Amino acid sequence: MAGAIIENMSSKKLVIFGVILLLFQALSFMVGGLIAPSPTSVMLYMANKCVDTAKSHQSTKWFMPWGPNKCEIIRSFDEAMAKKIEANNIVFAVHIPQQNMEMSPWFQFMLVILQLDIAFKMHNQIEEGALATVDVALAYRDDTLSEWTEMAHSVEQRELKCKFNTQKNYENEGRYYDCDLLPFMELGSVSHKYYLLNIRLPVHERKKINVGIGEVKDIQLVGIHQNGGFTKVWFAMKTFLTPSILIVLVWYWRRITLMTRPPVLLEKVIFALGISMTFINIPVEWFSVGFDWTWMLLFGDIRQGIFYSMLLSFWIIFCGEHLMDQTERNRFSIYWKQVGPIVFGSFCLFIFDMCERGVQLTNPFYSIWASDVGTELAMAFIVVAGICACLYFLFLCFMVFQVFRNISGKRSSLPAMSKARRLHYEGLIFRFKFLMLVTLFCAAMTVIFFIISQVMEGHWQWGSQKLELNSAFFTGIYGMWNLYVFAIMFLYAPSHKRYGDNQSGGQCIISDTGASGEEIQLTTTITHVDGPTELYKMTGKAAQE
Amino acid sequence: MNLGWGRVSRALGWPSGSLLDSRRCVVALTLLTLIMQVVVEANSWWSLAMNPLLIPEAYIIGAQPLCSQLVGLSQGQKKLCQLYQDHMQYIGEGAKTGIRECQYQFRHRRWNCSTVDNSSVFGRVMQIGSRETAFTYAISAAGVVNAVSRACREGELSSCGCSRAARPKDLPRDWLWGGCGDNLNYGYRFSKEFVDAREREKSYPKGTAESARLLMNLHNNEAGRRTVSDLAHVSCKCHGVSGSCSLKTCWLQLADFRKVGDALKEKYDSAASMKLNSRGKMVQMHSKFNPPTSHDLVYIDGSPDYCLLNHTTGSLGTVGRLCNKTSEGMDGCELMCCGRGYDQYKAQVVERCHCKFHWCCYVKCKRCTKTVDQFVCK
Numbered sequence: 001m002a003g004a005i006i007e008n009m010s011s012k013k014l015v016i017f018g019v020i021l022l023l024f025q026a027l028s029f030m031v032g033g034l035i036a037p038s039p040t041s042v043m044l045y046m047a048n049k050c051v052d053t054a055k056s057h058q059s060t061k062w063f064m065p066w067g068p069n070k071c072e073i074i075r076s077f078d079e080a081m082a083k084k085i086e087a088n089n090i091v092f093a094v095h096i097p098q099q100n101m102e103m104s105p106w107f108q109f110m111l112v113i114l115q116l117d118i119a120f121k122m123h124n125q126i127e128e129g130a131l132a133t134v135d136v137a138l139a140y141r142d143d144t145l146s147e148w149t150e151m152a153h154s155v156e157q158r159e160l161k162c163k164f165n166t167q168k169n170y171e172n173e174g175r176y177y178d179c180d181l182l183p184f185m186e187l188g189s190v191s192h193k194y195y196l197l198n199i200r201l202p203v204h205e206r207k208k209i210n211v212g213i214g215e216v217k218d219i220q221l222v223g224i225h226q227n228g229g230f231t232k233v234w235f236a237m238k239t240f241l242t243p244s245i246l247i248v249l250v251w252y253w254r255r256i257t258l259m260t261r262p263p264v265l266l267e268k269v270i271f272a273l274g275i276s277m278t279f280i281n282i283p284v285e286w287f288s289v290g291f292d293w294t295w296m297l298l299f300g301d302i303r304q305g306i307f308y309s310m311l312l313s314f315w316i317i318f319c320g321e322h323l324m325d326q327t328e329r330n331r332f333s334i335y336w337k338q339v340g341p342i343v344f345g346s347f348c349l350f351i352f353d354m355c356e357r358g359v360q361l362t363n364p365f366y367s368i369w370a371s372d373v374g375t376e377l378a379m380a381f382i383v384v385a386g387i388c389a390c391l392y393f394l395f396l397c398f399m400v401f402q403v404f405r406n407i408s409g410k411r412s413s414l415p416a417m418s419k420a421r422r423l424h425y426e427g428l429i430f431r432f433k434f435l436m437l438v439t440l441f442c443a444a445m446t447v448i449f450f451i452i453s454q455v456m457e458g459h460w461q462w463g464s465q466k467l468e469l470n471s472a473f474f475t476g477i478y479g480m481w482n483l484y485v486f487a488i489m490f491l492y493a494p495s496h497k498r499y500g501d502n503q504s505g506g507q508c509i510i511s512d513t514g515a516s517g518e519e520i521q522l523t524t525t526i527t528h529v530d531g532p533t534e535l536y537k538m539t540g541k542a543a544q545e
Numbered sequence: 546m547n548l549g550w551g552r553v554s555r556a557l558g559w560p561s562g563s564l565l566d567s568r569r570c571v572v573a574l575t576l577l578t579l580i581m582q583v584v585v586e587a588n589s590w591w592s593l594a595m596n597p598l599l600i601p602e603a604y605i606i607g608a609q610p611l612c613s614q615l616v617g618l619s620q621g622q623k624k625l626c627q628l629y630q631d632h633m634q635y636i637g638e639g640a641k642t643g644i645r646e647c648q649y650q651f652r653h654r655r656w657n658c659s660t661v662d663n664s665s666v667f668g669r670v671m672q673i674g675s676r677e678t679a680f681t682y683a684i685s686a687a688g689v690v691n692a693v694s695r696a697c698r699e700g701e702l703s704s705c706g707c708s709r710a711a712r713p714k715d716l717p718r719d720w721l722w723g724g725c726g727d728n729l730n731y732g733y734r735f736s737k738e739f740v741d742a743r744e745r746e747k748s749y750p751k752g753t754a755e756s757a758r759l760l761m762n763l764h765n766n767e768a769g770r771r772t773v774s775d776l777a778h779v780s781c782k783c784h785g786v787s788g789s790c791s792l793k794t795c796w797l798q799l800a801d802f803r804k805v806g807d808a809l810k811e812k813y814d815s816a817a818s819m820k821l822n823s824r825g826k827m828v829q830m831h832s833k834f835n836p837p838t839s840h841d842l843v844y845i846d847g848s849p850d851y852c853l854l855n856h857t858t859g860s861l862g863t864v865g866r867l868c869n870k871t872s873e874g875m876d877g878c879e880l881m882c883c884g885r886g887y888d889q890y891k892a893q894v895v896e897r898c899h900c901k902f903h904w905c906c907y908v909k910c911k912r913c914t915k916t917v918d919q920f921v922c923k
Contacts, residue, residue: 041724042796046698066700080906087905098700101720113782117801124902176801181780203903216904220698224782224794229722301786356788454793 006434006491007427017490021483028237028479033472036233040224047092047199047219049074051085062139062148063198065093077217087210092199092219102193105289106228109297112197114184117218118177120164126177127212130160135200136365138185140192148196154365158182160213177214181222183367186360188294190225197221230471231285237475238283241482245281249274252489259494265330266321269314270492276310277485279303298357302350309346311481312392313339315439319399322432324406324425338395345388352381403432435488442484449473590743591666591685592617593633594640616664621742629735631703635696636689636739643688646806647681650813653876655851655863655883669859674758674845680813682762683769683842686740687805690773694732694799705731729777729797733770740766751825757845760827761819764843771840772808776800809842816842852883866922882922892919 009017050063050071063071071093074080080090096110097103103110114134118126134156139148162177185197199219203210253271256263263271280303288296316338321329332339352368355378359366368374407429414422453473593615612618612626615633626633644666647658656677661668671678697705705728719725744763749756777797785791817837818830827843829836837843849858868878868887878887894917897910 037723039792040794042794043724044698044728044796044798045700046695048699077905085906087903087907090905095700097720098697098705099703101725104721106721111782111784121902123900175803181782201904203907205901210904213904215902222780222782222796224784225724227722227724304786353786450791454790 003427003495004431004492005495006431008495009491017487021487024483025476025480028483029472029476031233031237031479032475033467033469035229036468036471036475037227037229038468039226039230039470039474041227043097043223043225045094045096045098045221045223047094047197047221049077049080050091050093051080051083052089052091062137062196063091063093064196065095066099067095067144077215087201087203090200092197092201094197094199094219094221096195096197096223103190103195103225104193104228105189105191106231107190107225108231108285108288110185110187110190110195110223110225111183112185113222113224114158114182115220115222116160116179116182116213116216117220118160118162118179118214119173119217120168120175120177121173121215122168122170124215125168125212126160126162126214130213131157132160132182132213133157133202133209135202136185137198138364139196139198140194141196142193144194151195152364154363156365156367156370158184158367158370162214176217183369184221185364186297186357186367187364188297188357188361189288189292191292230474233471233475235283235285237478238281238285241479242278242281242283245274245278245482245486248486248489249278252493255493264321265332266317266492269317270488273310273314273485274489276307277482280307281482294361298353298361301353301357305346305350305353307481309342312342315396316342316392316399318432318435319396319403322403322428323399324403324410324428338392338399341388341391341395345385345392348381348385348388352378352385355381400436407432431492434491438484438487442480445480446477449477588617588664589666589671590617590619590622590636590740591640591644592664593637594644595660595663595666617666619743619746621746622739625739625742629704631701632693632696632735632739635692635701638696639689639692639736640685641688642692642802643681643685646688646802647684649803650680650684650806650810651677653869653874653881655866655875655881656848656860657866659861661859661861667859668861669857670849671859673849673858674761675848676813676816676842676844677848679761679765679816679842679844680809682765683772683809683812684806685769686736686766687769687773687809688802689736689740690729690732690770691799691802691805692732693735694728697728697731727797729774729799733774736770737767752821752823756825757819757821757827761843761845764827764837764839767839768812768842769809772805772812773799775840776804776808812840812842816844819843819845852885863922868920868922870918870920878920878922885923887920887922889918889920891916 006014048065048071050065050073052061052063053072065071065073071091074083074085074090096112116132135154136156137153138151140151141148160182161180163179164172164175164177166172166175201210201213201216205211249271252274256267256271285296285300287293313335317332317335320335320338323329355374356366356368359368368378410425410429414425417425450473453470456469612623612630612633615623615626618626644658644660651658656670658667658677658681660666665671667681671681693702696702741763744759744766747755747759749759774797777799779795780798781793781795783790783793785793817834819827819837820830822828827845849855849860851860852863854860854862854864863881863883864885866881868881869876870878870887870889873879875881893914896913896915897908898913900908900910902908
């Protein structure tokens, strides 16, 4: 690993390289901020109340809220009361999207949130821990004339968490409860143009179904989907980034294999980091435009998880390999203590994700948060993952601290060392400090932009130009980690200058013999020692400067 | 409370009944009202709230003459009606919600927002630029915002368009590129267009009483609409990887209309009295207070005496209203009956009790009767 490009590059070139990276960074922010719309959009729906007049409940009958085949609609339940329509005959119908619009595969995903408008009545209050049982059916069609095809049908239970903020008296009858939003549905792909939801709240007194849920006035749905424009920009970015990272990856590995020695652990880890970055970059999402692949959302989560656990492992191993202690390293097995929490934590999150999004592949109405057991399980997974994250950061901090302690220890003894050994240590220190700096910068940027995008309203007026902060956050951060991996692969690749050294001749060979005694010492202290040429080339270079 | 309502309408019935005794009078009255309409424009778009013509089916046929049949619309409003026929039903509904909320908020007041007839709706009281008028204008404008944006969410209106997101010009369709769905904004804009049309098409010389009234109406309409959008609250949902908050989507949610009523009632209590200055602008009567913002209600005339029936002001009086003997507030018999005293009698009230409810449309109750003391203003 000694003799990486970063050590051999002149400061001028290093600055130019840094500036280019910064330019690309700015570009990736601008792409999100100026071209892309906000990442997601919201559509609000108010369910229309249809009357199911048929005595026998035919399952094939679908209720349209508007349009030419619209169902028999009642405006309010007072009307239903007068017409002697019962709760079981009422179907809440929602058409997604609204009139004159159609959904598109570019929306990538759609999630729907349910909100019940429940009016307060003195004699009909929401009971403690009331469960709403929702019988829901989802259908799709691709043109306005064809029949609806059923996609999913399920009976779901959701706990009502409602508060009534004013006094409970007759005066305040008719005011609405403040209810928490309920997760309702999640689709991993939006491959059809029109969707129709038929929701029933069946009442069964003996089975205690939908009893004590108060007086439901309306059902509101909130549909969230990714924006087509954002998807396009995102895909374009991925399509551009994939070859760039891939080329550097191939180049990097070729450099490694060109060397006479086998690759050391750190080089392998950097290679693995590059692979996981490429894995997340490959724009397989393009297929989701043509195919109905509902698992794409889950797959995206998994890829992201792999990348982040790889990045975290990389930091640990990088610190470990620069510890400069006397123990034998360069083996993956000695890092199990540190990498273990990462793997375990990401595994927990994976299980959690499988429980939620995995089940949603078959039943889009499933939510792990809906049942008590599920909530506890989900919380357990998240807590364990959180503990793992804490453990990880403790380990990392401790290792960084150790490296710095060793650095200061080595620093004091540097002048006393022979030139070659000193340069080697200086190289290690420089490499380490550089990565620490860049990593800190990237982490700080991520946190800052995360906070900004959470706090700010979502967009930012800049003269007449509107800057979409959320999109800028996504493209910017994504671009940044790509550039980070790119820079690491490039800068930490073995330098090619040693090939030139052989041709430059004389001086090197002379010094080569001079330092052979030193070389023996180095093998005992430093884990991965390369051929002496790099060291002497370094010597020569330092002498030139 | 229901009983009180009955009383009010009966109290109304007397004078009009006695007027209509003679057939000749009817003709004279019609003529008179025609003239009156031209002069004072007693009719209002509020009448949409009362209009049985407003059934959705009527619009599917797309009957053009419908808009001209609707009484109470001004010229500009009729044009809007023709352009947006499907909206009319919801404007009517909005007006109805506004009126209902007004009646709830003022149920204990001497003026209780009662409707008089189907064309002028509130009668002559609205010709006075009082606090009550200010409230009525505000709440009905708010009702329209609420109803139109609700109709948008129901998918009933075809023109609830996309808000223009920044996007490259040659790309097709806003919806696919950046999504849409700002219903509140649409409701606000439409309400502004429709409700204010009436005031905007009039022009009075600066400094006249009419222009002051016009400014007042516009101000209060705006205050009503702003109250709706001020009270709309932001809800958010996190939906990033594993439910993390890296991806968060927020939206505006309309508040329960009762809250809009509450807020406007508070604004009614702190409404600012205004006058015209020499340059024809509205300024505050008492300049020591903070000037009203566009979210506050303003009025230019003092309220008439609502205690007694008065045909000139349009006050209905409080004779026959129910009052609360023990209360010391406005609903107390002392204040409500304006010191005229009250009659007490026992009434048998049939109440529903021991009820079983479903979430909708089903109540199984026993009937319990109880005797209550009721107090009615003399």
